[in-house]
Amino acid sequence: MNWHALGEETVDLLRRYLMLDTTNPPGNETTGARFLEEVLRRDSIASETVESAPGRGNLVARLRGDGSLGGIVLHHHIDVVYADRRYWSVDPFGGEIRDGFLYGRGAIDMKSTGILHLAGMLAIRRAKVPLKRDLILLATADEEAGSRFGAQWVADQRRDWLAGAEYALSELGGIYPASGERGPFGSIVTSEKTGLPLRLTARSEPGHGSMPWPDTAPNRLIRALGRLLAAERPPRVLPEIQEYFARLGSILAAEAGRGYDDLERSLRDPEFRRTFLANRQQAAMLRTTFAVTMLKGSEKRNVIPPEATADIDCRMLRGDDPQEIVTWIRAAIADERVEVSLLNPPPKIPNSSPPDTELYKALGEALRRRAPGVVVAPDILVGFTDNWVFRNCGLHGYGFSPFILGDDEWRRVHGNDERISLENLREGVRCHTEMLLEMAAA
Secondary structure (H helix, E strand, O other): OOHHHHHHHHHHHHHHHHOOOOEOOOOOHHHHHHHHHHHHHHOOOOEEEEEOOOOOEEEEEEEOOOOOOOEEEEEEEOOEOOOOHHHOOOOOOOOOEEOOEEEOOOOOOOHHHHHHHHHHHHHHHHOOOOEOOOEEEEEEOOHHHOOOOOHHHHHHHOHHHHOOEEEEEEOOOEEEOOOOOOOOEEEEEEEEOEEEEEEEEEEOOOEEOOOOOOOOHHHHHHHHHHHHHHOOOOOOOOHHHHHHHHHHHHHOOOOOOOOOOOHHHHOOOHHHHHHHHOOHHHHHHOOOEEEEEEEEOOOOOOEEOOEEEEEEEEEEOOOOOHHHHHHHHHHHHOOOOEEEEEOOOOOOOOOEOOOOOHHHHHHHHHHHHHOOOOEEEEEEEOOOOOHHHHHHOOOEEEEOOOOEOOHHHHHOOOOOOOEEEHHHHHHHHHHHHHHHHHHHEO
């Protein structure tokens, strides 16, 4: 294969894809699906685009293998989060290249991954490589707002798009460059925390804002939230998290990784516990978390409302029971006049996949080719991707990225001036395509 030409094509495809504004809401993912459809058509790859609602397009395309092994769903979401143009140094939908970086909302999360999937399929198609597995390109709507019009709609209304598939491959994971460590560190996402959307509702007598009293609904809610946020659920070290930190500790410089080889024991040390859990990413990997994200009270400043609500973004650690969490919150807030309600049921199965499958091993080998000497570990994503939907459909789902990204790049995800280096795109598409050949070529 002409890797140089494929790399340049990948840069051009992503640049054009980033210029499509698919901010969710409203999404308008159909524009992205039509773009992908046209690219596929030029290489005679048939695709189907269906809208789950007006403008909410979802696309599927399939390179067929001989059926001897289960297929791989290469899925990404077309939608992106809002970009406030006032705080960007470039147009977030301008596709600008500057100093070796391509800028745009979705550059990492996750149009770049979608273009790697697409470019890999194009290369395999052009080379006429016979396959033992189907490669299924799936581009969906609405991941950034819960997947209702995208992956969940596919699972409910277009399950045939997943026919014959064994694996689902999505975003994140990747390689963190060595910086004071003994070598680079890589991760493959095998598990995700599960969203458990909760609402606290306080009720009391309404009245005039000029005559407040202690037990108004907003006051009760505020006190309940204070008690919830002050409460502390004990950390729990899952086996894959212990493996993650043991491997991370093996490459950290000097004493930085001390205690990582046995977290349960180390967390009994108050100083270690305080330092370790002060890192919010690490703390979230070991606990079910509660973030107050939405508050609602009166419609007018001078009216004390009869009801005040707080929506809580709860992320469950695998093995936690939703009803136990609700019971724990009720005990923590200690107010019978504040209702705790579960807004949506969680997925039916544990949101994880085993780290010993053929695909997981191939992903690890791909990272080692991309960054020789990299130490690879399974990872729990504290957020979520559409993989939770496909795991619920019986597939093994993994998050994989052949990109080498430092803290500066990660901070830009959902932030200002999101970008990806051209080197990551050029080298990443080769790494990704070689992995697909290893897994699927007959």
